[in-house]
Amino acid sequence: MIDVDVLLVGAGFAGLRALYTMRSRGMRVTVLEASADLGGVWYHNGYPGARCDVESYDYSYRFSSELEQEWRWSERYAQQPEILSYIRHVAERFDLRKDIEFNTRMIGAHFDEDTSRWVVEGGDGRRWAARILMLCVGQLSTTKRPDIPGQNQFKGEIYHSGEWPLHEVSFAGKRVGIIGTGSSGMQMTPVIAPQCAHLSVFQRTPNYSIPAANAPVSEEEDRAVKANYRSRREQAANSPSGLGFIPNKKSALEVTPEEREQVYEAGWNRLGFGFALSYYDILLSKPANDTAVDFIRRKIGKLVADPTLRAKLLPADFPFGARRPSVDSGYFQTFNRSNVSLVDLRETPIEHFTERGIRTSAGEHALDMIIFATGFDAFTGSLLKPQITGRNGMTLKAKWENGPVTQYGVAVSGFPNMFIVVGPGSPSLLSNVMVSTEEQIDWLAALLDKMDKESLVEFEATEAGESAWTEEVQARAKETLYWTTPSFYNGAEIAGKPRVFMPYSGGVRGYRRLLQQCAAEGYSGFELRPASGRLARNTGIQTMTPPGQG
Ligand code: NA7
Numbered sequence: 001m002i003d004v005d006v007l008l009v010g011a012g013f014a015g016l017r018a019l020y021t022m023r024s025r026g027m028r029v030t031v032l033e034a035s036a037d038l039g040g041v042w043y044h045n046g047y048p049g050a051r052c053d054v055e056s057y058d059y060s061y062r063f064s065s066e067l068e069q070e071w072r073w074s075e076r077y078a079q080q081p082e083i084l085s086y087i088r089h090v091a092e093r094f095d096l097r098k099d100i101e102f103n104t105r106m107i108g109a110h111f112d113e114d115t116s117r118w119v120v121e122g123g124d125g126r127r128w129a130a131r132i133l134m135l136c137v138g139q140l141s142t143t144k145r146p147d148i149p150g151q152n153q154f155k156g157e158i159y160h161s162g163e164w165p166l167h168e169v170s171f172a173g174k175r176v177g178i179i180g181t182g183s184s185g186m187q188m189t190p191v192i193a194p195q196c197a198h199l200s201v202f203q204r205t206p207n208y209s210i211p212a213a214n215a216p217v218s219e220e221e222d223r224a225v226k227a228n229y230r231s232r233r234e235q236a237a238n239s240p241s242g243l244g245f246i247p248n249k250k251s252a253l254e255v256t257p258e259e260r261e262q263v264y265e266a267g268w269n270r271l272g273f274g275f276a277l278s279y280y281d282i283l284l285s286k287p288a289n290d291t292a293v294d295f296i297r298r299k300i301g302k303l304v305a306d307p308t309l310r311a312k313l314l315p316a317d318f319p320f321g322a323r324r325p326s327v328d329s330g331y332f333q334t335f336n337r338s339n340v341s342l343v344d345l346r347e348t349p350i351e352h353f354t355e356r357g358i359r360t361s362a363g364e365h366a367l368d369m370i371i372f373a374t375g376f377d378a379f380t381g382s383l384l385k386p387q388i389t390g391r392n393g394m395t396l397k398a399k400w401e402n403g404p405v406t407q408y409g410v411a412v413s414g415f416p417n418m419f420i421v422v423g424p425g426s427p428s429l430l431s432n433v434m435v436s437t438e439e440q441i442d443w444l445a446a447l448l449d450k451m452d453k454e455s456l457v458e459f460e461a462t463e464a465g466e467s468a469w470t471e472e473v474q475a476r477a478k479e480t481l482y483w484t485t486p487s488f489y490n491g492a493e494i495a496g497k498p499r500v501f502m503p504y505s506g507g508v509r510g511y512r513r514l515l516q517q518c519a520a521e522g523y524s525g526f527e528l529r530p531a532s533g534r535l536a537r538n539t540g541i542q543t544m545t546p547p548g549q550g
Contacts, residue, residue, distance in 0.1 A: 007130035012040015142381030180373035240507035242435030403500030407461030465525025
């Protein structure tokens with residue numbers, strides 16, 4: 001058994017930041033990473049056109065101003081290879097690789113109540129004992145491949161956007177089919193279309209998208225951002241989404257149609273995701289949202305020449321932003337190409353794969369390559385893959401049978417000293433995850449400092465605290481339009497998954513204040529114990545329950 005202070009799972013952005021921070025506190029840290037290299041989702045999502053839809057300067061670490069100053073982003077929205085170069089640079093610069101065990105999947109972990117240590121099992125048979133277990137496994141990291149019959153019969157190539165192979169994939173001369181029109185499908189469509197013989201996009205739900213307005217970063221812009229990086233970070237941290245956009249304080253319904261048109265036009269041309277904050281109530285009120293939908297539909301309509309195609313591509317039956325919109329670079333225009341066709345799965349559903357392609361109710365589409373851009377088992381998929389067992393033999397799977405229950409998205413009652421970074425119940429995918437990640441890790445570091453100073457051994461969410469928080473997450477979602485639409489925010493992406501709202505929709509600023517308040521109140525909603533729970537109970541050592549909790 002290898003003894004460490006912190007066992008971290010996942011070497012993506014969150015895992016590396018956690019490794020850096022925990023090591024800086026003098027802790028012995030080991031990171032288990034199932035893949036052969038760094039990057040997490042960015043390692044696996046190497047499909048053509050993969051690009052971050054958060055601006056590069058904001059989708060980067062804030063913990064080191066030297067790093068901020070020395071790294072030069074080439075584009076407003078970085079592509080996947082550049083993001084991988086960045087994360088590799090960070091690992092080299094801070095000498096992080098030496099603590100990472102690659103090609104090592106955590107298959108299980110259980111909390112030993114006698115020693116207050118997590119015993120973690122690697123897929124290769126090795127075992128670690130750790131005081132703290134930190135799960136940095138990502139929110140969209142377990143891919144979803146629909147159970148369409150006949151997949152084994154297909155003789156061509158099959159890929160998934162989220163498990164893209166490391167080798168070069170050639171599209172030349174091939175008939176390619178993409179299933180799915182979320183961000184991944186929308187990003188790859190304009191890049192693959194010019195390279196292949198024919199592209200068929202299999203669409204079930206037309207999706208909203210705002211143009212990325214991507215561009216190279218000029219020397220002047222780079223200098224300007226770097227001269228004011230601290231204030232940019234502060235603005236991001238104090239914006240609801242962590243993206244730096246301050247919502248318009250006006251309602252979309254209180255302005256004249258002319259003013260609204262101008263505001264939407266400006267947002268459409270520049271803001272990407274920020275378009276949703278053109279008015280404060282776009283994500284809160286259906287009538288306000290309808291004004292945005294009307295504008296977006298008119299804009300998309302102008303991009304597609306053929307009226308029949310246009311009608312099929314126009315999103316209609318859910319509010320803008322209620323499911324994750326895309327930020328695209330030429331998606332709709334691609335359908336004006338003569339080698340691109342749309343297969344509307346609402347009219348002609350897929351029946352099965354054949355040796356030569358995909359059969360829908362209208363007939364066979366002959367293909368040489370099929371790409372699943374069908375998304376992920378979001379939020380909980382990667383947390384529930386390993387067998388994680390807490391106190392009293394309770395597994396996380398059993399605990400979350402009816403949906404994830406967490407205290408602030410970071411901890412779970414019954415699972416002492418286990419910390420989830422950007423877990424369900426935190427702003428997570430409704431925020432710039434970089435902001436959420438760094439805030440949560442800093443908060444945990446402060447908690448561990450307190451525990452060290454006061455010789456405390458365990459922290460654990462209280463049942464009362466996590467129930468109240470889980471209700472709060474649902475209540476906040478009900479104030480928004482997110483609630484109205486089935487999506488991966490509420491478990492609708494997987495048949496049989498509990499339908500509860502998973503990310504916290506109250507914004508990163510409000511969330512940070514709650515974390516700060518929790519700390520100021522002596523970690524309300526958590527128990528901090530001077531000995532392991534069993535020892536404390538057996539010997540009568542009093543556990544410290546902050547006032548009003550537990
Ligand atoms: P998404 O946003 O979950 O999109 C998945 C897409 O796949 C979506 O269009 C789905 O249609 C479609 N889908 C899923 N299952 C099926 C089946 N069975 N048949 C046809 N179509 C299907 O995942 P993405 O990877 O695009 O985006 C996640 C990204 O968000 C992530 O990589 C980051 O870039 C941010 P539906 O809408 O369910 O009808």
